[in-house]
Amino acid sequence: MTAIAVLGSTNMDLVAYVPKAPRLGETVTGRAFRTVPGGKGANQAVAAARCGARVVMIGAVGADEFGVRLRSALTADGIDTAGLRTAEGASGTAHITVDDEGGNSIIVIPGANARVTGLEAGDETRIAAADALLLQLELPLEAVLAGARAARAHGVRTVLTPAPAQTLPGELLAATDLLVPNEHEAAALTGLTDPGRCAAALLEAVPEVVVTLGAAGVLYAARGREPLSVPAPRVRAVDTTAAGDTFVGALAVALGEGRPMPEALRWASAAAALSVQRPGAQDSMPTRAETDALALAGRDTRTARAPE
Ligand code: ATP
Numbered sequence: 001m002t003a004i005a006v007l008g009s010t011n012m013d014l015v016a017y018v019p020k021a022p023r024l025g026e027t028v029t030g031r032a033f034r035t036v037p038g039g040k041g042a043n044q045a046v047a048a049a050r051c052g053a054r055v056v057m058i059g060a061v062g063a064d065e066f067g068v069r070l071r072s073a074l075t076a077d078g079i080d081t082a083g084l085r086t087a088e089g090a091s092g093t094a095h096i097t098v099d100d101e102g103g104n105s106i107i108v109i110p111g112a113n114a115r116v117t118g119l120e121a122g123d124e125t126r127i128a129a130a131d132a133l134l135l136q137l138e139l140p141l142e143a144v145l146a147g148a149r150a151a152r153a154h155g156v157r158t159v160l161t162p163a164p165a166q167t168l169p170g171e172l173l174a175a176t177d178l179l180v181p182n183e184h185e186a187a188a189l190t191g192l193t194d195p196g197r198c199a200a201a202l203l204e205a206v207p208e209v210v211v212t213l214g215a216a217g218v219l220y221a222a223r224g225r226e227p228l229s230v231p232a233p234r235v236r237a238v239d240t241t242a243a244g245d246t247f248v249g250a251l252a253v254a255l256g257e258g259r260p261m262p263e264a265l266r267w268a269s270a271a272a273a274l275s276v277q278r279p280g281a282q283d284s285m286p287t288r289a290e291t292d293a294l295a296l297a298g299r300d301t302r303t304a305r306a307p308e
Helices: 040-050 064-077 111-115 123-128 142-155 172-176 183-190 193-204 243-256 259-273 288-305
Strands: 003-007 010-015 030-039 056-062 084-087 092-098 104-109 134-137 157-160 207-212 218-222 229-232
Touching: 003 040, 003 123, 003 142, 003 193, 003 243, 010 064, 030 040, 030 064, 040 056, 040 064, 040 134, 040 243, 056 111, 056 123, 064 084, 064 243, 084 111, 092 111, 111 123, 111 288, 134 243, 142 157, 142 172, 183 193, 183 207, 193 207, 193 218, 207 243, 207 259, 218 259, 229 259, 243 259, 259 288
Parallel strands: 003 056, 003 134, 010 092, 056 084, 134 157
Antiparallel strands: 010 030, 092 104, 207 218, 218 229
């Protein structure tokens, strides 16, 4: 069984559904309110666990009711939370307003996530036992760096989602095996707009890059190899929240199983395409069986079309 370690954030998403987002100073009456577990780290952990991996989560929740719920949401998916500290104070929260057009605005308050500033006892062992370490940028950079260093020291593949976009220290890039930005993050990192050019520029810093392009699929680039474009399965998207996290979790599992990159990309694209057809973040993430079924259907379609 593939083993995945995630060093990352847990947030409670506080989602208000409103006809129209309020302007500064304005009060509006909303339609509904939901609290749902989120955070890029926790999302990637859940995605990998549903895809059949053994997953350990390293990070922190707060000493509040949200912390209890965030931890139990992870354990419900079989994720090992021994490396998830309970820090003093509030859990991380994301205050999300979704309007009738589907547009959203988000305030993230890092809370307990901000108090993860490095590795603690047992974390290095957890990372060393994994096939891959998944990193994002919702924890302080020094913690992300410490994780990347530990993974490097033990020959563990590091997969970095550079979100939220920010300037990355050279040492972090040097310890990254696979960088997975979406097209906006790729543009922010390189100052370029064309995804192919972004990927080529990023290859100067990391050996492999996957730029995710929403409904257009993904672009894979590796040093010394021809770029590979993998289209997304055509589906009716209802909510793309956490599509990128679902993709990364599934990709790490497929690569951990030793599958070749093109097959792993197609399988992860199937997982992400399933997630966008259902509302929610972690709620929308597919099981391994569902992902296998869609990936197989896509392969059969391609095989059938090949002679045309
Ligand atoms: P998010 O922030 O919502 O998690 P993202 O901006 O990080 O997502 P995207 O590039 O939008 O990442 O999407 C990630 C992957 O999810 C895409 O590469 C694709 O495989 C899949 N995906 C996203 N939108 C769709 C869609 N409409 N149809 C099919 N697949 C999709």
